[in-house]
Amino acid sequence: MNIAENTTTLLQEIPEHVQLVAVSKTKPNKQIMEAYQAGQRVFGENKIQEMVAKYESLPKDIQWHMIGHVQSNKVKYMAPFVHLIHGVDSLKLLKEINKQGAQHHRCIDCLLQLHIAQESSKFGFSEAEALEALSFSQTLENLKVVGLMGMATFTEDQDQISREFKRLKNFFDKFAPDFPQLQVLSMGMSGDYPLAIAQGSNMIRVGSKIFGVRNY
Numbered sequence: 001m002n003i004a005e006n007t008t009t010l011l012q013e014i015p016e017h018v019q020l021v022a023v024s025k026t027k028p029n030k031q032i033m034e035a036y037q038a039g040q041r042v043f044g045e046n047k048i049q050e051m052v053a054k055y056e057s058l059p060k061d062i063q064w065h066m067i068g069h070v071q072s073n074k075v076k077y078m079a080p081f082v083h084l085i086h087g088v089d090s091l092k093l094l095k096e097i098n099k100q101g102a103q104h105h106r107c108i109d110c111l112l113q114l115h116i117a118q119e120s121s122k123f124g125f126s127e128a129e130a131l132e133a134l135s136f137s138q139t140l141e142n143l144k145v146v147g148l149m150g151m152a153t154f155t156e157d158q159d160q161i162s163r164e165f166k167r168l169k170n171f172f173d174k175f176a177p178d179f180p181q182l183q184v185l186s187m188g189m190s191g192d193y194p195l196a197i198a199q200g201s202n203m204i205r206v207g208s209k210i211f212g213v214r215n216y
């Protein structure tokens with residue numbers, strides 16, 4: 001497993017308009033630095049405490065993305081530095097992020113997570129709820145919804161995965177004209193990023209294909 005090589009190969013493989021978020025959750029700083037040396041500056045974590053610890057000890061030109069489910073009471077720990085929060089799935093969370101953004105005199109970029117998978121376990125808004133959240137977010141000064149995020153069902157069925165990504169892309173295209181701040185469509189992981197890119201993703205979140213399998 002050569003992390004620098006994996007990073008370089010992946011960056012060469014994906015189209016230029018697609019941003020790579022290297023998902024470094026559970027991985028030690030040393031391995032993150034191997035991807036960093038290969039030029040990667042955008043990393044994704046799913047636990048706030050872990051991301052804060054890594055932010056404090058790693059180079060400051062890294063952009064940290066929170067890709068996991070966020071508890072409102074922990075937003076304050078990442079509010080000073082987080083670059084993009086992917087998994088926003090409630091109005092309560094929008095309010096808290098806005099409040100913490102104000103505390104730190106910044107506007108925090110967010111993505112609304114939509115529930116596109118068949119599994120009931122995955123978080124996210126329905127389309128109607130997302131629209132309501134999008135309208136609500138426009139009243140908030142210290143938060144900006146810059147796009148949407150979704151996770152497909154964990155299945156071997158490629159057609160199903162493609163259909164789910166397509167649905168999110170259609171929703172994105174339908175509302176982007178009314179909400180021009182919507183620029184980012186975050187979909188695709190190690191197992192399904194080629195399908196996601198084919199369906200219009202412009203941000204992929206890839207962990208195991210870069211860093212190897214995780215031992216939880």
Ligand SMILES: *Cc1c(COP(=O)(O)O)cnc(C)c1O
Nearest residue numbers: 023046067189190205206207208
């Ligand atoms: C862990 C995780 C990923 C990366 O998963 P891989 O299959 O290792 O690429 C992407 N998105 C989210 C939300 C994750 O939690």
